[in-house]
Amino acid sequence: MLQKLKNFLSLFKLSNPKKKSSNKKIFLPDEISGNEKIIRAVYSPINLHKNGKKVNNSFYKPRAGEDEISVNRLDYTTPVFLKNLAKYFENTKERRSYFGFSLLKSSEIEDSGLRTVYSPLTEPIDNPYHADIKIDYIVEKGVQLPSEISHKIKNITIKSRFYSDPNPESEEWNGDKLI
Amino acid sequence: MAKIEIIDNERTIEEVQTFAGYAFEQSNLNPSIASKNNVFLTSLLVGASLVTTNETSAMESFVIENSNKNEITTTFEYNETINEGLVKYINNINVISKRKISKHSLLKDILSFKSLTESWDGYGAVPLEIESATNSIQLLDLIGENTFCTVSDFYPNPNGTITFEWDNSENEMVSLEVGNNSFSYFVEMASTNVQFFNNKLINATEAKKLSEFIQAI
Numbered sequence: 107m108l109q110k111l112k113n114f115l116s117l118f119k120l121s122n123p124k125k126k127s128s129n130k131k132i133f134l135p136d137e138i139s140g141n142e143k144i145i146r147a148v149y150s151p152i153n154l155h156k157n158g159k160k161v162n163n164s165f166y167k168p169r170a171g172e173d174e175i176s177v178n179r180l181d182y183t184t185p186v187f188l189k190n191l192a193k194y195f196e197n198t199k200e201r202r203s204y205f206g207f208s209l210l211k212s213s214e215i216e217d218s219g220l221r222t223v224y225s226p227l228t229e230p231i232d233n234p235y236h237a238d239i240k241i242d243y244i245v246e247k248g249v250q251l252p253s254e255i256s257h258k259i260k261n262i263t264i265k266s267r268f269y270s271d272p273n274p275e276s277e278e279w280n281g282d283k284l285i
Numbered sequence: 286m287a288k289i290e291i292i293d294n295e296r297t298i299e300e301v302q303t304f305a306g307y308a309f310e311q312s313n314l315n316p317s318i319a320s321k322n323n324v325f326l327t328s329l330l331v332g333a334s335l336v337t338t339n340e341t342s343a344m345e346s347f348v349i350e351n352s353n354k355n356e357i358t359t360t361f362e363y364n365e366t367i368n369e370g371l372v373k374y375i376n377n378i379n380v381i382s383k384r385k386i387s388k389h390s391l392l393k394d395i396l397s398f399k400s401l402t403e404s405w406d407g408y409g410a411v412p413l414e415i416e417s418a419t420n421s422i423q424l425l426d427l428i429g430e431n432t433f434c435t436v437s438d439f440y441p442n443p444n445g446t447i448t449f450e451w452d453n454s455e456n457e458m459v460s461l462e463v464g465n466n467s468f469s470y471f472v473e474m475a476s477t478n479v480q481f482f483n484n485k486l487i488n489a490t491e492a493k494k495l496s497e498f499i500q501a502i
Contacts, residue, residue: 169411195407202405249465252483
């Protein structure tokens with residue numbers, strides 16, 4: 107509980123990680139450039155390929171009722187902020203533990219026939235770095251995706267880089283440089 | 286024989302043809318005798334020489350002496366008779382050797398996906414739907430254990446369906462997603478454009494088509 111509170115408070119501290127004053131409203135360009143790094147936290151080992159070195163295709167599939175998956179714009183924030191954000195949403199009692207990130211360039215998503223849109227959040231916490239990868243198809247529970255969309259998702263998955271966090275409990279990012 | 290040696294039999298037909306061609310060049314046979322029809326027999330002959338001679342100098346020592354056209358014609362007929370059975374046998378061996386998981390383990394893993402907690406991926410995923418799980422098992426039975434269990438990877442999806450993937454070293458892939466009422470898949474082969482198949486019902490006819498693609502991987 108204490109750790110959870112700590113993570114939550116650290117988000118306020120880090121919500122403006124690249125500026126000294128945290129009172130100013132953060133503005134990011136609406137347009138996401140091709141070179142921008144698009145990052146997503148990994149929680150479940152089931153999301154990893156059996157070789158443990160890359161995520162599998164389910165990682166970039168939306169949940170039922172949605173046509174998008176949540177990501178963040180790394181270029182405007184820091185791995186430390188994103189790690190704290192990820193840990194805020196983890197639930198170790200249900201074996202949902204943060205253990206790394208998967209990274210793509212925006213152009214790699216576009217080249218695969220999908221798109222990334224900027225979508226800052228104010229709830230449940232303020233996250234001005236939030237974006238979504240759109241698949242333009244609302245996923246239904248128990249219904250498989252059209253194979254054309256599965257193929258596009260497979261293509262971005264292949265291009266993604268998985269970064270395992272060597273020390274998930276730490277408040278710092280000690281993993282490889284996110285490139 | 287002093288030892289048993291297992292020889293990797295994963296060779297493309299082009300490699301076998303090249304090898305067979307070389308063997309004929311090194312022999313005293315008339316080159317015009319060599320054709321695609323006797324590639325397999327030639328390989329067997331060369332293979333036999335590899336086993337029965339010093340393996341390091343087998344290629345150099347491979348010579349078919351005192352052969353004439355009549356003898357080769359005879360062996361062609363023999364080859365045609367045994368070829369079909371041998372190819373079938375080798376295909377069966379290859380399928381079994383490609384199997385990556387037992388049916389028991391596969392079923393166990395599929396059922397374990399049903400026991401996942403809500404939001405198991407941290408983003409609101411639901412556990413595997415029971416209908417998707419049973420459909421997968423039905424498809425497994427229709428396709429056959431030997432083929433299905435060559436699966437490279439399989440995992441639950443956030444919306445309660447399940448995906449199975451078969452791939453090879455040439456990045457060719459069959460990716461199958463099974464849902465509560467039907468299944469969809471795509472086939473990515475080096476020689477053709479990606480093929481997409483959607484909302485296929487689970488029956489023997491559709492399973493057979495899918496099976497043929499899996500076996501081609």
